[in-house]
Amino acid sequence: MSTPTPRPSYAAVLRVPHARRTFAAALFGRLSYGTVSLALMLSLTRSTGSYAVAGTVMAVFGATGVLVSPYRAALVDRHGLRRALIPMALLYGGLLCALAELCRHPGVPAAVLAGAAALAGACTPPLGSTMRAVWAEMLPDRQLLQRAYSLDGVAEELLFVSGPLLVGAVVTVAPPAAGVVLSAFLVVTGTLAFASSPAAALLRPTGSEKSEGPVPGRGGTGQGRALLQPVVVAACVGVSVSAVDLLVVAYAGERGLGDGAVAWVLAALSVGSAVGGLVNGAVTWSSPTRARLPFFAAGLGLCLAVAGLAPGLGTLIPAVMCAGLFVAPALTTAYLVADESAAPGFRVRAGTWCNTAVNAGMSGGAAAVGLLVERLPLPACFAVSGAVAVAAALVPGRRRRGAAGRPGNVSRRPSRSRRRRRSPSGANGRP
Structure with missing residues (x-):
């Protein structure tokens, strides 16, 4: 007689091996995204004395973060979580520290601040989307994955509420630039802990294999x-x-x-x-x-x-x-x-x-x-x-051709061809 499957719940998600450690590390790093905007805005405003300059620099920081994000995600897909995320986090953290140092010196040209902010935004590690990809690898059952994504989304909502409160506490005892340095510490420490988790190895790199199109709407079998x-x-x-x-x-x-x-x-x-x-x-x-x-x-x-x-x-x-x-x-x-x-x-x-x-x-x-x-x-x-x-709500939903085996709430098992692709060899080995 087969053992009954436990009822999917948030507790069941967190009981999955390595789930709590991996999720906590990713959240620690993602807290940086809740602190950096306010800390950087306060630092820029105090340094430049101009809301217009501060707003422009923040817009540049956000724009490069958004525009380059698909390419950063492609690096994670192709080279693996550890080989892609760790350099990104170190570079991003270093650039945030450089921005904090620039803000400590009033009179720095706005173009220099905008250039540093553009580089920092371009290097932001995609911790959120990578954590969701790791969830999908850890939880082949779609009902458990639904609960994991919901838990992830609520936790992220709380991070963006608590992040500004943390910055508010920091600036009562230190200059706003300290909040920017704190953001760098959070993202680097969280990423290193996330990448060192055994669950990170589940997200295997594709190496030089071609994926089915880099962006939505660009061909590639649907x-x-x-x-x-x-x-x-x-x-x-x-x-x-x-x-x-x-x-x-x-x-x-x-x-x-x-x-x-x-x-x-x-x-x-x-x-x-x-x-x-x-x-x-x-x-x-x-x-x-x-x-x-x-x-x-x-x-x-x-x-x-x-x-x-x-x-x-x-x-x-x-x-x-x-x-x-x-x-x-x-x-x-x-x-x-x-x-x-x-x-x-x-x-x-x-x-x-x-x-x-x-x-x-x-x-x-x-x-x-x-x-x-x-x-x-x-x-x-x-x-x-x-x-x-x-x-x-009127946009029609279409499945990717060949994805019929992964509908909404059923357990997902990798196809035989996918299992062969994931066998440890060459570019597809563990990162």
């Missing part, structure tokens, strides 16, 4: 078409979420509410996202991931449209919290669909394309909503922001 749905949904969720920040500020200003009201509403969005992520991971879904993804995107959009009709703070907070309930599930499901669509040797890049889409959507959404607020009533702005997410 790889791009299969990634279209999760990438578009991730981008549109980014647009909608970034719009909330500015729309809530405008809402508070229009009604004479203080900054504290803005903080409460944005906190409600984060709380809703965390709760939604945990519930999504705990539910055993009967529908496939590609069918759930449009539902989450549409739910976010409709709740945002309703939030624009809120007559006061007492109704806006619960409405925004309801919208937050769909944020983490939408992103988690997008990552799951991307993983299901990933060809061998493309897993880190597939997750990175979703992550890049979120960041690009957040940047573009903030700029677009800034223009809309000056031209349309606030309820209409909320409706437009929600309509972006609803539109993403």
